[in-house]
Amino acid sequence: MNARLDFLMELARRRIVERYVGTALRMLWVLLSALIPLLMNLAVFYYIARIPEVQTMGVAGYAAFIFSGLLPFRFVQKSATESCDLLLANMEMLRSVNFPLPLLSLASTVALLVEFAVQCVLMAALVGIAGHTPGWSILLFPFALASLVMLALGASWLMSVAGYVLRDLQEVMTVVFAALVYVTPTMYPPEAAPAFLQRLIWLNPLTHYVLTFRDAILPAAAGPHWSSWVVVAVLPAVVLACGYAAIARVRRYVGDMV
Numbered sequence: 001m002n003a004r005l006d007f008l009m010e011l012a013r014r015r016i017v018e019r020y021v022g023t024a025l026r027m028l029w030v031l032l033s034a035l036i037p038l039l040m041n042l043a044v045f046y047y048i049a050r051i052p053e054v055q056t057m058g059v060a061g062y063a064a065f066i067f068s069g070l071l072p073f074r075f076v077q078k079s080a081t082e083s084c085d086l087l088l089a090n091m092e093m094l095r096s097v098n099f100p101l102p103l104l105s106l107a108s109t110v111a112l113l114v115e116f117a118v119q120c121v122l123m124a125a126l127v128g129i130a131g132h133t134p135g136w137s138i139l140l141f142p143f144a145l146a147s148l149v150m151l152a153l154g155a156s157w158l159m160s161v162a163g164y165v166l167r168d169l170q171e172v173m174t175v176v177f178a179a180l181v182y183v184t185p186t187m188y189p190p191e192a193a194p195a196f197l198q199r200l201i202w203l204n205p206l207t208h209y210v211l212t213f214r215d216a217i218l219p220a221a222a223g224p225h226w227s228s229w230v231v232v233a234v235l236p237a238v239v240l241a242c243g244y245a246a247i248a249r250v251r252r253y254v255g256d257m258v
Helices: 002-020 024-048 058-089 102-129 136-165 169-183 195-203 205-217 226-257
Strands: none
Touching: 024 058, 024 102, 058 102, 058 136, 058 169, 058 205, 102 136, 102 226, 136 169, 136 205, 136 226, 169 195, 205 226
């Protein structure tokens, strides 16, 4: 068990070094990659579209609203899209007969948590600038985060297997998530969307992650979205189980893969 844990930490360390170490610009990009979509959406939906439900929040409040939605969405997005070539990119290591395939996705998820933690500091700053004071609901944040990590890990296992079979999957998933963000309430409340779009929003599983993160981070007069909390309690367990079953099944054919 200790050997597996040490191996996981070494894989995660290498992944973090690859992503963030070696140039100051990489660490700067962790913040810029979050700030750029925040500023773009702020300009479009607050200053140009001028949606009434958005205008009532004020600039600072709306910035916090956007970022609290982009945090969970982008975590799942990166986990899913970057995992599409995870097996292909690590073929040298896979030649090891006893290589534990599930640890590849686990290490990748741990590395993404470093970026997530940095962006949470920015989130805290936005909440403070907006004048929000965390209430009792902040105690729900660890549960929301645990559910998000489980979903991302399960999705990573599934996408890594699918990405080996479908070599262009990463490009497809990039387009899918680019469209999916508009049927996720990251930039506007669900009730601000047209009726036909609201149906798609509520069918989108990521909607419930956005809502639960906002429940924990931002004060809401309506109180927590308990139905969404039920979804995020059940969904990641299903995705995690399916993902692990897929990666365990692929392990039998790893010799043929390499």
